Amino acid sequence: MNMDDLDRKSYDLIVIGAGASGMSAAIAFQKIRLLSGKEKGDVLILEKNERVGKKVLATGNGRCNLSNKDMELSHFHSHEADFPGRVLSGVTPSACLSFLSEIGIVTTSEGNKLFPMSKTSASVVDAFRYAMDDLDIKIATDAAVKNIVKENLFAVTCEDGRVFSSDLLIIACGGACASYTGTTGDGYKWLSRLGHKVFAPKPSIVQLLTDNSVTKALSGLRLDCELTLTADGNVVAEQYGEVLFTDYGLSGPAVLQVSGEVSRRMRKDRLTVPVKVSLRLFDEKTLLSIEEELMERRRTFASRPSEQFLLSILPQKIGAMLLKSALERPMSLPVSTITDGDIKKILSTMRSWNFQVLGTRSLEQAQTTIGGADCAEFSEETLESKLVSGLFACGEVLDVDGDCGGYNLTWAFASGILAGRSAAMLLSDKAEVSDGN
Numbered sequence: 001m002n003m004d005d006l007d008r009k010s011y012d013l014i015v016i017g018a019g020a021s022g023m024s025a026a027i028a029f030q031k032i033r034l035l036s037g038k039e040k041g042d043v044l045i046l047e048k049n050e051r052v053g054k055k056v057l058a059t060g061n062g063r064c065n066l067s068n069k070d071m072e073l074s075h076f077h078s079h080e081a082d083f084p085g086r087v088l089s090g091v092t093p094s095a096c097l098s099f100l101s102e103i104g105i106v107t108t109s110e111g112n113k114l115f116p117m118s119k120t121s122a123s124v125v126d127a128f129r130y131a132m133d134d135l136d137i138k139i140a141t142d143a144a145v146k147n148i149v150k151e152n153l154f155a156v157t158c159e160d161g162r163v164f165s166s167d168l169l170i171i172a173c174g175g176a177c178a179s180y181t182g183t184t185g186d187g188y189k190w191l192s193r194l195g196h197k198v199f200a201p202k203p204s205i206v207q208l209l210t211d212n213s214v215t216k217a218l219s220g221l222r223l224d225c226e227l228t229l230t231a232d233g234n235v236v237a238e239q240y241g242e243v244l245f246t247d248y249g250l251s252g253p254a255v256l257q258v259s260g261e262v263s264r265r266m267r268k269d270r271l272t273v274p275v276k277v278s279l280r281l282f283d284e285k286t287l288l289s290i291e292e293e294l295m296e297r298r299r300t301f302a303s304r305p306s307e308q309f310l311l312s313i314l315p316q317k318i319g320a321m322l323l324k325s326a327l328e329r330p331m332s333l334p335v336s337t338i339t340d341g342d343i344k345k346i347l348s349t350m351r352s353w354n355f356q357v358l359g360t361r362s363l364e365q366a367q368t369t370i371g372g373a374d375c376a377e378f379s380e381e382t383l384e385s386k387l388v389s390g391l392f393a394c395g396e397v398l399d400v401d402g403d404c405g406g407y408n409l410t411w412a413f414a415s416g417i418l419a420g421r422s423a424a425m426l427l428s429d430k431a432e433v434s435d436g437n
Contacts, residue, residue: 202264
């Protein structure tokens, strides 16, 4: 809907942001109104992009990883450690799936990960659009918000100068990562102006910058291995999965999963403690077999250059770089010059191939944001602000981030549903008080 098509300027509820949390909030608001026997409210969503759900379209490489069967609370992070769990006890992941089913989204699983059966993000966005249309929720796209003021009502001023007012306001405009999706940290600015504390945003689910003396030569190559992340000598994360070597460092699912632990140890783009990634390429049983194989190769292929020593054990380029890392000697020397001690060093590197971490790539390359509005200033039961009556926040604008694997969308759905539901109940309470007077 274009801004010129709006036929009123005052609403029961304005939602800023038509992402997963904002759309969930608007739908939940109307559903609670109807379930309580009341008429649908006057709801307006203001979306700065040209269409709704732009970030949802990009999730899961366009396949939309909606949720996960493993909902351990350790997958969610916040300065208020108990806050995500308390919200998710109010709107459970199971309730989120029921909500999605009610608007026409059928799910299927790949391992623990849940996807729409269509395996397309576009179908998820369409389901939300049709549901909002059914519930008479007005949506204004290309409607960037400039300012928010609260007096008796909320006054929301758009960049084009138009002002809309509402009894209730939900800020659901996301974090500060991947600005091409429209999430540019606007919500932090507005919440700060309304008196809320905001933790500085940092990137998560993002690639790692490392000493690239090895990774640049292997750029584009991948390995399935066990990754261990240590900070100041202590193990802080472990993950098994694919690792991708790049010009700047390391990427791939296993790296993205642990990247938040690196960001949390950064201040002003610098690490506060030494951080290291270790890659274990083989288990101990396999390493024993490799040791026997290498002893035999030293005899069988004595005259070959050392760079061929790991042929077929690892991809050629990776094997050659691992040998250089382990032995620090010319690879043109014959295999016969490799000592027992050298073989021990090779096996040790296969057991723990170390890469010094320098930091992460920027928020622009990240999939989600660490930081945001301080959850301590919002009710865990309603997500209403403790500072500004009638103000709610949900989704990534709050200081909650999840691991890779559907956790951030689960948080978006759950917090959006809770905020919308709570806003509807608050409006009903206000109406009853008004009628009583």
